[in-house]
Amino acid sequence: MIKVENLHRHFGGFHAVDGASLEIREGSITGLVGPNGAGKTTLFNVIAGVLPPTSGRVTMAGDDITGMSPHELFHKGLLRTFQIAHEFSSMTVRENLMMVPGSQSGETLWNTWFGRKRIADEERALQAKADEVLEFLTVDHLRDEKAGNLSGGQKKLLELGRTMMVDARIVFLDEVGAGVNRTLLNTIGDAIVRLNKERGYTFCMIEHDMEFIGRLCDPVIVMAEGKVLAEGTIDEIKANEQVIEAYLGT
Numbered sequence: 001m002i003k004v005e006n007l008h009r010h011f012g013g014f015h016a017v018d019g020a021s022l023e024i025r026e027g028s029i030t031g032l033v034g035p036n037g038a039g040k041t042t043l044f045n046v047i048a049g050v051l052p053p054t055s056g057r058v059t060m061a062g063d064d065i066t067g068m069s070p071h072e073l074f075h076k077g078l079l080r081t082f083q084i085a086h087e088f089s090s091m092t093v094r095e096n097l098m099m100v101p102g103s104q105s106g107e108t109l110w111n112t113w114f115g116r117k118r119i120a121d122e123e124r125a126l127q128a129k130a131d132e133v134l135e136f137l138t139v140d141h142l143r144d145e146k147a148g149n150l151s152g153g154q155k156k157l158l159e160l161g162r163t164m165m166v167d168a169r170i171v172f173l174d175e176v177g178a179g180v181n182r183t184l185l186n187t188i189g190d191a192i193v194r195l196n197k198e199r200g201y202t203f204c205m206i207e208h209d210m211e212f213i214g215r216l217c218d219p220v221i222v223m224a225e226g227k228v229l230a231e232g233t234i235d236e237i238k239a240n241e242q243v244i245e246a247y248l249g250t
């Protein structure tokens, strides 16, 4: 689904991504691991259109998407989760879900004057969708809670929920398990697996928790020093001498 070819991203003279090539198979939950500073986040940001690459190519189902804006990629179904923005913390969980850009037609003057009924219908549809998402994630009890009051793990679930408000095809998750307690981590893991199996989402996730990676991801791609060092099942990765050396070297 995603093919990254010889990608470079330099910051001044520093090569954060230094000729990385990899593929993310459609329908997979692909893990991206590696020591701190390996270039994982930078790679994510380039794929998701947050940073332009210095050179190299990214394609999605054969289409060149190199350097496309997050907005254009969003419409292609490529999403990257972000932490809940500060200004959304005083809104409820349900309202946060409803803020996802997309089909609302409330923006134009024409709609303001003539489309009131349609806007009301769309609002109801968005509410229903948000409620369905909360039920899917088994957190419907948090519907009217202010997002700012959620725990770290609950916020991660909400980030995942936002990808469900649109027709995502591939979702990039950046450390969705970081600082999350075991119970919520299981809820997040289950949601990822169900989205993958039941809704056909492809995932690529940066994660440090090897147990979590091992439970969810196949294959696992290892990056070090801006390049792809190895790819395989979690067991293959753990037994790979180059990988062990890369981790020990940091």
Ligand code: ADP
Pocket: 011, 014, 016, 034, 035, 036, 037, 038, 039, 040, 041, 042, 043
């Ligand atoms: P990882 O996610 O694997 O820990 P990152 O992609 O965050 O790695 O960072 C790779 C390297 O690039 C790090 O050494 C980091 O300091 C550097 N880096 C990342 N972003 C910038 C930036 N905006 N300006 C300068 N250096 C950066």
